[in-house]
Amino acid sequence: MNTVVIIGGGASGLMAALELLKHNIQVTIIEAKNRLGGRICTSNKGGFSQPVETGAEFIHGNLPLTLSLLDEAGIAYHSFNDKMVHIEKGQLKQESGLDHYWNKLMKQMAALKHDMPLNDFLNSFFSDSKYADLRTSVKSFANGFDLADASVASTKSLYQEWNKEMKDQYRIKEGYERLIQYLETECRQRGCLIYTDCCAKKISWRKNEVNILTMCSRIFKADKVMLTVPLSILHATSNSQYYVEFEPLIPEHIVAAGNIGFGNVIKIMLEFTEELAKERIKHAGFFLTNEIIPTWWNQLPLNNTILTGWVGGEKVTSLKDNTDEDLLKIALHSLSNAFHVPFSDLTTKLKAYKIANWYKEPHIHGGYSFNTIKSVEAKKILRKPVNDTIFFSGEALYEGSPGGTVEAALSSGKETATLLLKTLQ
């Protein structure tokens, strides 16, 4: 029987495992954390009135693989209020340069022949002073939501993401972890061995033979190995405790991984004893502000008083080393300004909170990938197995859109498993 070890038990690793198990491959998953799911992490702790998503939360569109798995598993999902408003001091604000010039921006992005970093694109086509506000808001949009660094981010790739109409978006009321539980059950029922608290440290290999040494000195042997670890792990240098060593080295693939971007994010979940938004802004689901924690959303149409704050990209750099208590204070100050509610009211009405600082999250160290202008080539390399023995998978390898998502991770897992199966025939 052919044997495969999958390193990483997130959406991609579990999906790949299931696909291989369906073809009678003996699969072992080794996961560094004490839980499966990786960047899917639903929290049921901390006194919230319902589960909160510290990682992935939304299904961005009618995404075929995610929705078919949810349907197969009988997991309910619902659409939500995605109306976005700009607010300041509790009042609706004028539209930004981004809203004003959005169509012009999209047209220019569509017409771009040769890809270039977003900064260069804006400086080339929107250099006039009347576009100053547009330049700032486009960069902060790319940074905040795509976690993309404008000095290297691919303009063509951002266009692909932004040009998609996101009409249908969904949430899973019981939490994304239900999807992970479903995949885990399906895998175990087919005989998959799953080890948590098991961190791969060194991969010694030759064609169709791998030995994987873990931090706790276990050795796993298999014909092939599939790495589904976040990009941050492949970016790690040999002095990092998270570095995975290859013997012999695989420099082409590691350099390629370095050519795909990986952004940071901090997510803050707060629940209050009562509704904070004033009547005028109550109808919206998402609130964009100029505060340190700039983006907030509620759970409409669900009737609860949970608010989620989001800060992504470069802004995380100055915040990432704060303690959770400091981040909570910063978040409450941001909300107090944006919603125009006294800080002291917020602290007395605060019922539950959870800070998810993904920069500090062991074995993950960041949010999700973004495409640089070198990513197309880099993904081609990473998607090619090393000697039909070492395979890579994960959200960062997905070539479609939307990237950096659960759908991207599941699709990549399935594709890589199919590719691996071909090497067995």
Ligand SMILES: Cc1cc2nc3c(=O)[nH]c(=O)nc-3n(C[C@H](O)[C@H](O)[C@H](O)COP(=O)(O)OP(=O)(O)OC[C@H]3O[C@@H](n4cnc5c(N)ncnc54)[C@H](O)[C@@H]3O)c2cc1C
């Ligand atoms: C805050 C946040 C919000 C997000 N929001 C959304 C959203 O709303 N919608 C959406 O679709 N996507 C969202 N995403 C992205 C989505 O969560 C990811 O794209 C997806 O879950 C990645 O899955 P993966 O399997 O590729 O990687 P991961 O989930 O990161 O799995 C990789 C696993 O590898 C493990 N690992 C690392 N090193 C080792 C090692 N040496 N040995 C063994 N195991 C190791 C890690 O612990 C991890 O469990 C969000 C992500 C974050 C962080």
